[in-house]
Amino acid sequence: MSSRTSTEPVSAIAQEIARLGSSPAVVSAIEWFRDQEPEFTRWQLELARIPAPPFGEAARSDWLAERFRALGLVKVHKDSVGNVLGSDRGNSSGTISVSAHLDTVFPASTPLNVRQQGRKLHGPGISDNASGVTALLAIAAAFANFNLPHAASLLFIGNVGEEGEGDLRGMRHIFSDPKWKDEITASVVLDGAGTDTIVSEALGSRRFEVTVRGPGGHSWSDFGTPNPIVALGRAIHLFSQTRVSSSPKTTFNVGVIRGGTSVNSIPESASMRVDVRSSSAAEIDRLEFELRRALEIALPEESSRAGANRNSHRSELNSELVVIGDRPGGELDSGARILQIVHAVDAHLHNTANVQRASTDANIPISMGREAIAIGAGGSGGGAHTLQEWFDTTARELALERILLILLCLAGAAK
Numbered sequence: 001m002s003s004r005t006s007t008e009p010v011s012a013i014a015q016e017i018a019r020l021g022s023s024p025a026v027v028s029a030i031e032w033f034r035d036q037e038p039e040f041t042r043w044q045l046e047l048a049r050i051p052a053p054p055f056g057e058a059a060r061s062d063w064l065a066e067r068f069r070a071l072g073l074v075k076v077h078k079d080s081v082g083n084v085l086g087s088d089r090g091n092s093s094g095t096i097s098v099s100a101h102l103d104t105v106f107p108a109s110t111p112l113n114v115r116q117q118g119r120k121l122h123g124p125g126i127s128d129n130a131s132g133v134t135a136l137l138a139i140a141a142a143f144a145n146f147n148l149p150h151a152a153s154l155l156f157i158g159n160v161g162e163e164g165e166g167d168l169r170g171m172r173h174i175f176s177d178p179k180w181k182d183e184i185t186a187s188v189v190l191d192g193a194g195t196d197t198i199v200s201e202a203l204g205s206r207r208f209e210v211t212v213r214g215p216g217g218h219s220w221s222d223f224g225t226p227n228p229i230v231a232l233g234r235a236i237h238l239f240s241q242t243r244v245s246s247s248p249k250t251t252f253n254v255g256v257i258r259g260g261t262s263v264n265s266i267p268e269s270a271s272m273r274v275d276v277r278s279s280s281a282a283e284i285d286r287l288e289f290e291l292r293r294a295l296e297i298a299l300p301e302e303s304s305r306a307g308a309n310r311n312s313h314r315s316e317l318n319s320e321l322v323v324i325g326d327r328p329g330g331e332l333d334s335g336a337r338i339l340q341i342v343h344a345v346d347a348h349l350h351n352t353a354n355v356q357r358a359s360t361d362a363n364i365p366i367s368m369g370r371e372a373i374a375i376g377a378g379g380s381g382g383g384a385h386t387l388q389e390w391f392d393t394t395a396r397e398l399a400l401e402r403i404l405l406i407l408l409c410l411a412g413a414a415k
Ligand SMILES: [Zn+2]
Pocket: 101, 128, 129, 162, 191, 192
């Protein structure tokens, strides 16, 4: 299935949004969002107090599954990687997914000093992504409490593995499951604060750990033995001369370098970590090719440089390149129906939002040619990925209204 270009006139979508926005059930749900803020704040604080380091989200999954059940979602369960799923059935085929990631970047040992000062909430992960999970619950609660008919089913997902080394494993799992792969026709990802962005361009990245190994030796008596650090240095020099395109923007970085034991030893190994980013899969492939080529040139160069200093023995270096992260990129067709819906909802709400490129859970469906976006969970926030992270609940209801209208329009009127 490829990203569809909507043939529906834009004005028909705008009319549908206006109709939905003035329907009594939606109006009641929106009033309720405003009244429920103290409860939403409680959920958000409670959730942020549960540690959820990468690969350690189980306690949060349990907490969310319990909330999903209490709200009356059907088929609430945890899948084999720890994603929590629950549905609100529609009366026709197809499923719209709405998800928020459960994991944080903080290791299990991080003190979670989560606290409230009026409308401002503080603590690691309070915005990214306790705010997204709170919005997910608020929307699920609205479907449970109000008569909001919809044709396609809604699948609520609290997923694992969005951050860092999680490498989008939660979403990857869902979109590789034959049960969901073809069933989910559009996806809305809730990540972080705000209402001012629409991520429809999936920034892809690939990360490598490169290790160069050699026999090593004494700096004086084994002089002439090829040096892995020097070989790595040569490879970095070559790779860093690679030309990259500015459109689509493509970048590379050598972020970590390690190796050696002492100043008077020829090292036995040296390694580096390299990060490559682009929304174009072809550009990422090309940079990987250039990185491999730089190593293929640098190692024999270093062996012959070293050997030239010692005619007799010729020892070899070898290298290993391991992909330690791979997030596929891609972008939605500018005529994609989901984008037209978000723009129409924003026009209806007089909300200003910009289309952006980022790496989110939406990368997985977008890279498969599916309709997906990532948007904020309202309020405002800052200090993401630091201990000083904060979230201000002011105007959270605007995001909830925005999310609700987008989902209702995507799911279609009940038949
Ligand atoms: Zn996030």
